[in-house]
Amino acid sequence: MPVSLPLTFDLSSESEFYTQVSTGIQAAQQANCQFLSLGIPLPTVDPLMLLAGLMQVSGESEHFYLEQAGEIVAACGAVATSSVQGSQRFSDLQHFSERILNRVWAIAPAEPRIFCQFSFWDDAANRAFLPRWQVIQRRDQVCLTLSCALETSTPHRLWQDWQLLQRALAHLVADPPPCSPPRAIALPPLTEQYGQFITSVKRALQLLEEGDLEKLVLAAALTLEQPQGFNWLGTLQNLRQQYANCYIFSVGQKRQQVFLGASPERLVKIGDGVLCADALAGSRPRGQTQQEDQRLRNGLYHSPKERYEHQVIVEFLCQTLQQLGMSCEVPTKPRILELSHIQHLQTLIQAPLPQPIHILKVVAALHPTPAVAGYPASRAQDWLRQLELFDRNGYAAPLGWVTPTGEGEFIVGIRSAHLQGTHAHLFAGAGIVKGSQPEREWQEILWKFQTMISALA
Numbered sequence: 001m002p003v004s005l006p007l008t009f010d011l012s013s014e015s016e017f018y019t020q021v022s023t024g025i026q027a028a029q030q031a032n033c034q035f036l037s038l039g040i041p042l043p044t045v046d047p048l049m050l051l052a053g054l055m056q057v058s059g060e061s062e063h064f065y066l067e068q069a070g071e072i073v074a075a076c077g078a079v080a081t082s083s084v085q086g087s088q089r090f091s092d093l094q095h096f097s098e099r100i101l102n103r104v105w106a107i108a109p110a111e112p113r114i115f116c117q118f119s120f121w122d123d124a125a126n127r128a129f130l131p132r133w134q135v136i137q138r139r140d141q142v143c144l145t146l147s148c149a150l151e152t153s154t155p156h157r158l159w160q161d162w163q164l165l166q167r168a169l170a171h172l173v174a175d176p177p178p179c180s181p182p183r184a185i186a187l188p189p190l191t192e193q194y195g196q197f198i199t200s201v202k203r204a205l206q207l208l209e210e211g212d213l214e215k216l217v218l219a220a221a222l223t224l225e226q227p228q229g230f231n232w233l234g235t236l237q238n239l240r241q242q243y244a245n246c247y248i249f250s251v252g253q254k255r256q257q258v259f260l261g262a263s264p265e266r267l268v269k270i271g272d273g274v275l276c277a278d279a280l281a282g283s284r285p286r287g288q289t290q291q292e293d294q295r296l297r298n299g300l301y302h303s304p305k306e307r308y309e310h311q312v313i314v315e316f317l318c319q320t321l322q323q324l325g326m327s328c329e330v331p332t333k334p335r336i337l338e339l340s341h342i343q344h345l346q347t348l349i350q351a352p353l354p355q356p357i358h359i360l361k362v363v364a365a366l367h368p369t370p371a372v373a374g375y376p377a378s379r380a381q382d383w384l385r386q387l388e389l390f391d392r393n394g395y396a397a398p399l400g401w402v403t404p405t406g407e408g409e410f411i412v413g414i415r416s417a418h419l420q421g422t423h424a425h426l427f428a429g430a431g432i433v434k435g436s437q438p439e440r441e442w443q444e445i446l447w448k449f450q451t452m453i454s455a456l457a
């Protein structure tokens, strides 16, 4: 994407920048704030490329990236962080977000946000941070929010951070990163995964028959190896090209450990007094021809088993939101979400909010939904702990952002991989209900693995 320099930012002189920032710092100190966020409009630039450039020039590897149709947000470097574990993890990070964001002095058009990544289980790391650089793109408007901690920062430090961003921008123009096409990785033999999965599905079918469960979402894990390592940026570029109607994401703290993917599933969004939650479950592959595609779509839409599997989630979401005091508007029938390799039943639920509610309160109540764990939730989780022989880490867990007023958006980290040096750990799951056939569920796992396999660079 072409970048038009020079910047529209009028504080182009160092002394003017110092004057403006010093005034901001004084005002922030008088208001007892601990952080300053400065908003600066940027020229039209691809936020992903800018993020890559920033990580390169600053040496920072902590980042968060989320791209969807109307908005891209990229964040890098941490000014304040919190890592928590345990059953209170959502409320702990809610309090952290409130504490930090209440103490930010924001100079318009700054939009400071806290970015969060949770793990599926509560005994692994869950992290939130206020980024040093945050870039939001909406349509062709790009805005930078540059933040600092007042205790350790001076106008000079902010100026340096601003200069680093300018270097990253200049770098993009002079030396745009090359494209890395997908590697066309063939699926290795999955004999062990297949055996384990089929055994677990059979056990799940027994439990469903005995009435212990209504649904269990069993996952499989797959590790791929590339002696030269995987190309993080190339993989993200491939994901965004192939999955334009998904949420393209990447989160990580270390250069060699990144969690990324193209998730079709939003958990919850709160904005402008309305909550949106998506039910997504029920799957078929895409057809090779239009007729085959249509046949598969009809099969999905009219399958009582898929509709039941989907309905479990719609009901869970509505009940949970009602318990939080909301009344839901639910379309009477699901629609079909078509992705490159797979299609799903999807129902978009809306609830007007009579009073504000912090998004992390809603995330706490919803995770894990029956779309990624099963139903009833606690029995499903007990069985997952017994039947899955690997750690899900961030797979199927919420990740997203929070604003100072407690609004925000969280997606579910599916169709994803953990890149760790020369290894890529992929995960995919399938919902088992009465009537599920083990072989068909395994096929579904293979279609879902394709999201990452077809994009790894």
Ligand SMILES: C=C(O[C@@H]1C=C(C(=O)O)C=C[C@H]1O)C(=O)O
Binding pocket: 217, 219, 265, 280, 281, 282, 283, 344, 371, 372, 396, 414, 415, 427, 428, 429, 430, 431, 432, 448
């Ligand atoms: C669990 C995954 O996907 C979930 C399960 C689905 C299903 O069982 O039909 C469909 C979409 C997701 O809610 C995954 O992709 O790993």
